[in-house]
Amino acid sequence: MRNSNEIIDDIANREYEFGFTTDIEMEMAPVGLNEDTIRFISAKKEEPEWMLEWRLKGYQAFKKMQFPKWQHFEMPELDLQKLSYYAAPKKKKQLNSLDEVDPELLATFEKLGIPINEQKALAGVAVDVVFDSVSVATTFKEKLNELGIIFCSFGEAVRTHPDLVKKYLGTVVPHSDNIFAALNAAVFSDGSFVYIPKGVRCPMELSTYFRINAENTGQFERTLIIADDNSYVSYLEGCTAPKRDENQLHAAVVELIAMDHSEIKYSTVQNWYPGDKDGNGGIYNFVTKRGICKGNSSKISWTQVETGSAITWKYPSVILQGDDAEGEFYSVAVTRNKQIADTGTKIYHLGRNTRSRIISKGISAGHSDNTYRGLVQVGPRAANARNFTQCDSLLIGDRCGAHTFPYIESRNSTATVEHEATTSKIGEDQIFYLNQRGIDTEKAVALIVNGYAQEVLNQLPMEFAVEARKLLSITLEGSVG
Amino acid sequence: MLTIKNLHAEVDGKQILKGINLEIRKGEMHAIMGPNGSGKSSLSSVLAGRENYTVTQGEVIFEGKNLLDMSPEDRAREGLFMAFQYPVEIPGVSNLHFLKTALNEIRTYHGLPAMESKEFLKLTKEKQQLVDFNANLMNRSLNEGFSGGEKKRNEVFQLAMLDPKLAILDETDSGLDIDALRIVAAGVNKLRSADKAFMVITHYQRLLEYIVPDFVHVLYNGQIVKTGTKELALELEEKGYDWLKEEVHQKESV
Ligand SMILES: Nc1ncnc2c1ncn2[C@@H]1O[C@H](COP(=O)(O)OP(=O)(O)O)[C@@H](O)[C@H]1O
Numbered sequence: 048m049r050n051s052n053e054i055i056d057d058i059a060n061r062e063y064e065f066g067f068t069t070d071i072e073m074e075m076a077p078v079g080l081n082e083d084t085i086r087f088i089s090a091k092k093e094e095p096e097w098m099l100e101w102r103l104k105g106y107q108a109f110k111k112m113q114f115p116k117w118q119h120f121e122m123p124e125l126d127l128q129k130l131s132y133y134a135a136p137k138k139k140k141q142l143n144s145l146d147e148v149d150p151e152l153l154a155t156f157e158k159l160g161i162p163i164n165e166q167k168a169l170a171g172v173a174v175d176v177v178f179d180s181v182s183v184a185t186t187f188k189e190k191l192n193e194l195g196i197i198f199c200s201f202g203e204a205v206r207t208h209p210d211l212v213k214k215y216l217g218t219v220v221p222h223s224d225n226i227f228a229a230l231n232a233a234v235f236s237d238g239s240f241v242y243i244p245k246g247v248r249c250p251m252e253l254s255t256y257f258r259i260n261a262e263n264t265g266q267f268e269r270t271l272i273i274a275d276d277n278s279y280v281s282y283l284e285g286c287t288a289p290k291r292d293e294n295q296l297h298a299a300v301v302e303l304i305a306m307d308h309s310e311i312k313y314s315t316v317q318n319w320y321p322g323d324k325d326g327n328g329g330i331y332n333f334v335t336k337r338g339i340c341k342g343n344s345s346k347i348s349w350t351q352v353e354t355g356s357a358i359t360w361k362y363p364s365v366i367l368q369g370d371d372a373e374g375e376f377y378s379v380a381v382t383r384n385k386q387i388a389d390t391g392t393k394i395y396h397l398g399r400n401t402r403s404r405i406i407s408k409g410i411s412a413g414h415s416d417n418t419y420r421g422l423v424q425v426g427p428r429a430a431n432a433r434n435f436t437q438c439d440s441l442l443i444g445d446r447c448g449a450h451t452f453p454y455i456e457s458r459n460s461t462a463t464v465e466h467e468a469t470t471s472k473i474g475e476d477q478i479f480y481l482n483q484r485g486i487d488t489e490k491a492v493a494l495i496v497n498g499y500a501q502e503v504l505n506q507l508p509m510e511f512a513v514e515a516r517k518l519l520s521i522t523l524e525g526s527v528g
Numbered sequence: 529m530l531t532i533k534n535l536h537a538e539v540d541g542k543q544i545l546k547g548i549n550l551e552i553r554k555g556e557m558h559a560i561m562g563p564n565g566s567g568k569s570s571l572s573s574v575l576a577g578r579e580n581y582t583v584t585q586g587e588v589i590f591e592g593k594n595l596l597d598m599s600p601e602d603r604a605r606e607g608l609f610m611a612f613q614y615p616v617e618i619p620g621v622s623n624l625h626f627l628k629t630a631l632n633e634i635r636t637y638h639g640l641p642a643m644e645s646k647e648f649l650k651l652t653k654e655k656q657q658l659v660d661f662n663a664n665l666m667n668r669s670l671n672e673g674f675s676g677g678e679k680k681r682n683e684v685f686q687l688a689m690l691d692p693k694l695a696i697l698d699e700t701d702s703g704l705d706i707d708a709l710r711i712v713a714a715g716v717n718k719l720r721s722a723d724k725a726f727m728v729i730t731h732y733q734r735l736l737e738y739i740v741p742d743f744v745h746v747l748y749n750g751q752i753v754k755t756g757t758k759e760l761a762l763e764l765e766e767k768g769y770d771w772l773k774e775e776v777h778q779k780e781s782v
Pocket residue numbers: 539540542544562563564565566567568569570571580
């Protein structure tokens with residue numbers, strides 16, 4: 048009979064279950080990064096001159112920047128000259144329905160447990176599939192069109208709504224924000240664009256599945272979401288990647304803009320390939336996500352379930368500029384084997400009566416390292432600003448690490464900033480109790496972890512909560528999930 | 529149903545069970561009594577398979593199978609249930625979700641399909657009424673914030689739901705007021721049947737006024753030192769354990 052430590056170890060060391068690749072012919076950019084690469088990408092995408100110029104500005108900024116040093120992990124050696132910065136499926140013809148999508152791609156989604164065909168029927172989920180760099184299928188477009196909602200690939204938006212893109216691109220995450228954002232500005236491949244007009248409540252979850260599928264191809268998605276006055280949108284980004292030996296850099300940028308009385312809910316389920324149990328391979332997920340509550344009484348809420356990647360390094364942030372604006376960050380980050388997560392949020396209270404809520408649940412297993420890093424900044428004008436932070440860490444086994452770095456900077460004496468933190472271990476008593484009811488250790492751990500993450504999972508749109516739960520279980524089927 | 533032969537077990541290098549012999553047949557209700565620290569919880573833990581206990585000698589046969597070879601979850605699936613002396617809390621996991629998982633794991637083990645939600649809810653309602661369990665507690669997180677009494681009653685509710693062959697109740701009565709005790713006892717009595725057996729560990733005779741045992745065993749210092757019928761429980765209530773301890777020590781010194 049194996050003891051529960053052995054089982055937990057086994058679970059914690061489980062190989063990634065979603066590792067497989069799809070064979071779709073690629074069109075690659077030459078390896079390396081220079082102005083020519085950027086011109087190649089821009090030309091491939093038939094971009095207007097202003098877009099190319101913006102990319103080149105990003106590249107100029109990038110050249111002057113260095114990798115940061117403050118992170119709580121050892122930065123892997125990254126040779127950005129060895130990556131190829133563009134890959135696209137060759138078949139580029141317009142598709143009117145999912146039936147026209149490459150059957151192999153559909154089979155891939157099947158394996159991931161994301162039956163698109165069912166999703167169409169499900170509570171109205173529109174799916175804009177980004178497969179590698181180019182969107183190959185967009186659904187529910189017509190219905191959205193009727194409401195004046197724009198939901199398309201970023202590349203398409205550059206062509207069809209250049210004024211909107213020009214007006215907002217880089218206004219939340221400037222081309223020179225940080226080295227990875229600058230890199231993204233220079234070489235971004237594709238991504239999604241959403242515009243919700245004044246007074247419109249988007250009637251369905253907007254959702255995109257990203258997937259890295261080319262060897263040695265950096266992924267540089269760029270997403271821009273604008274919610275105009277009195278509008279609402281819920282957006283879900285979910286991803287899972289095939290098995291790879293080479294490390295892959297993923298440096299996405301997401302910008303959210305919420306105008307007066309509008310609300311953006313952005314949910315992420317991240318399951319990039321985490322590397323094998325010795326930490327070889329796996330995705331570097333270095334993402335810049337930031338939203339601005341520009342208008343009064345606007346709201347932005349980030350929810351993330353992070354289970355994948357060799358290194359997850361990101362701080363989805365909210366700038367609360369309007370008065371009475373509200374920001375939220377709900378996070379579950381799971382690490383196992385040799386995975387690293389250094390994640391959290393930054394909330395900037397600028398307007399009066401702004402509120403924020405941060406709920407972070409870190410779960411570490413194996414030899415992994417899980418760091419929460421959060422900044423709550425209150426500006427001088429932010430009278431009566433309020434923040435509540437709850438930051439919990441759950442440890443599975445005794446070789447993993449959990450760290451919490453909360454930074455609070457308040458320049459207004461009427462502000463209230465609260466921080467609570469706990470660290471706990473999955474108890475043998477809990478596991479034994481569940482064992483005694485006929486539940487094996489693997490499932491017991493999954494059950495306990497799902498319970499632990501409940502508060503965050505509850506924030507996800509229902510269908511995705513189900514999926515996220517399944518993902519946590521599979522991951523911590525491997526690792527407390 | 530259950531045969532325990534010369535069972536020795538230790539924990540942290542300390543010998544706790546020192547040769548337990550016990551035979552439990554279908555339909556029987558056995559009470560285990562004994563002073564604090566005599567090894568009652570240890571016995572139930574060893575039977576349920578708690579991993580920090582090491583069996584050093586002896587064997588346990590449960591329904592013709594070697595119990596000690598099985599994992600804790602397989603013991604449960606084979607029909608052994610333990611109501612914990614100290615039930616644990618599992619935050620964020622609803623009582624019902626937990627029970628449904630448990631029930632379906634057991635069904636899968638026996639080659640049965642998972643129970644439909646509708647059927648499950650029906651069963652839930654039936655059992656909840658049978659053992660008079662507070663319906664409001666069913667959707668709460670498992671034992672989280674439950675009072676001591678509520679936790680104990682939840683154990684009995686789970687027992688009713690999972691319908692095991694052999695149920696071990698470890699001091700399910702302690703911490704209950706007299707009304708709760710009556711309800712718990714009534715619940716257990718309703719679950720008694722010709723093909724089930726119970727091992728009820730208790731400190732107090734008073735539970736045995738409601739749940740009438742076929743046998744009473746006294747555990748002392750890791751051994752069963754006396755076996756009798758319900759009258760033995762009354763005698764213990766009256767005279768305490770000291771006379772028994774003396775008897776044991778006299779035997780030892782002979
Ligand atoms: N983990 C442990 N390590 C060392 N001794 C233990 C441990 N658990 C129980 N014991 C000891 O085993 C003996 C029996 O305990 P227990 O089975 O709980 O008795 P009871 O339930 O009859 O009160 C006691 O002396 C107790 O201190």
